[in-house]
Amino acid sequence: MKRLSLIALTLLMGVQLSACNTMQGLGQDIKKGGEAIERAADKAAS
Structure with missing residues (x-):
């Protein structure tokens, strides 16, 4: 499952990442990706 x-x-x-066209968009995409990883890690730790 992991x-x-x-x-x-x-x-x-x-x-x-392929959908973003600007540096600001790239920053937002990376932030969202990091948040998704955090949620997955929290879920796995529970």
């Missing part, structure tokens, strides 16, 4: 979540997050981050 591996599947990691793969899904990686794919989602790739889609988000």
Whole structure:
């Protein structure tokens, strides 16, 4: 299950990064990706 979540997050981050056109958008995408990783880590720790 952890591996599947990691793969899904990686794919989602790739889609988000490919969709951004500006440096501001890139910053937002990275922030959202970090938040998603945090949520996944919190969920795995519970």
